[in-house]
Amino acid sequence: MKINSASTLLTKNHIGKVSEQERLQQNDYLDAVKAFARLTYESIYIIDYETMTFEYVSENPIFLCGHSPEEVMKLGYDFYFKNVPENDLALLNIINEAGFDFFKDLPGEEKILYSITYDFHLLNADGKKTLINHKLTPLLLTKDKRMWKAMCIVSISHHKSAGNICIFKQGSDEIWEFDLKDKGWHKSEKPKLTKREIEVLHLYAQGLSISEIADKVSVAPDTVKYYRRQIFERLNVRTIAEALAYAVNSKIM
The missing domain is CATH 3.30.450.20 (PAS domain)
Structure with a gap:
């Protein structure tokens, strides 16, 4: 065309x-x-x-x-x-x-x-x-x-x-x-995230590492990785950068 x-x-x-x-x-x-x-x-x-x-x-x-x-x-x-x-x-x-x-x-x-x-x-x-x-x-x-x-x-x-x-x-x-x-x-x-998943995304947006996020929310680093996998699955993305862009554009966070 x-x-x-x-x-x-x-x-x-x-x-x-x-x-x-x-x-x-x-x-x-x-x-x-x-x-x-x-x-x-x-x-x-x-x-x-x-x-x-x-x-x-x-x-x-x-x-x-x-x-x-x-x-x-x-x-x-x-x-x-x-x-x-x-x-x-x-x-x-x-x-x-x-x-x-x-x-x-x-x-x-x-x-x-x-x-x-x-x-x-x-x-x-x-x-x-x-x-x-x-x-x-x-x-x-x-x-x-x-x-x-x-x-x-x-x-x-x-x-x-x-x-x-x-x-x-x-x-x-x-x-x-x-x-x-x-x-x-x-x-x-819109896909829905839990309060904890949104909290983790906010902390990633601040540039914190997995260990720093784990300290902030009082969980083990492996638990933060679990939240991250859940976020990726719910939003159908592959990286934190994509997850943050999707969440902002869709007004999820």
Whole structure:
């Protein structure tokens, strides 16, 4: 599937003209977004679906591919064609269609509670590919509850391949996973960790060794290793780094 035009990618939600009353929602929200960007290593950018442009791009380098934020904003959607491999452009088009079809059927104001996460590759300035995780959530809705502006957060993915498409709802344990084979959403629940397993993960996040964690929770080192195996099994990951990324992204810890 060859994609070579911005009109064929990520434009399913083009909302047209926004009313002046709706514009009153904006206030100074970009100041809050910029403040958040200063506090995180992740890249942040804002999509405006009225103008189909990037309204803001943070200085955090993960998403920039060697460009400046101003250059990425000027490129807009052309940034994807310049910095995403062809196969992943086709994947983004599928995600765009499926994601907005899902969003369209959600009830009114609840739409603001949902976010979608997925992985795709970016081409760096040296031509090397980096697998990134991309999260998108509504920032502002129009009066007819369509997504007007969205906040996107980009970080390094802990997966090995592109895809891994999931939708989450704030305050819910439900997850909707998209199957690229049957092109359908399948509902499941977030994996659950025990209080002790979450405690162990928090201690790993602090950089403690197995022996130091064992001292903290007053158990033997072998017991910490048992908790670690349980965490890996429940989250279907292979390393502590993957477990921490999964737990943070899924809001388990």
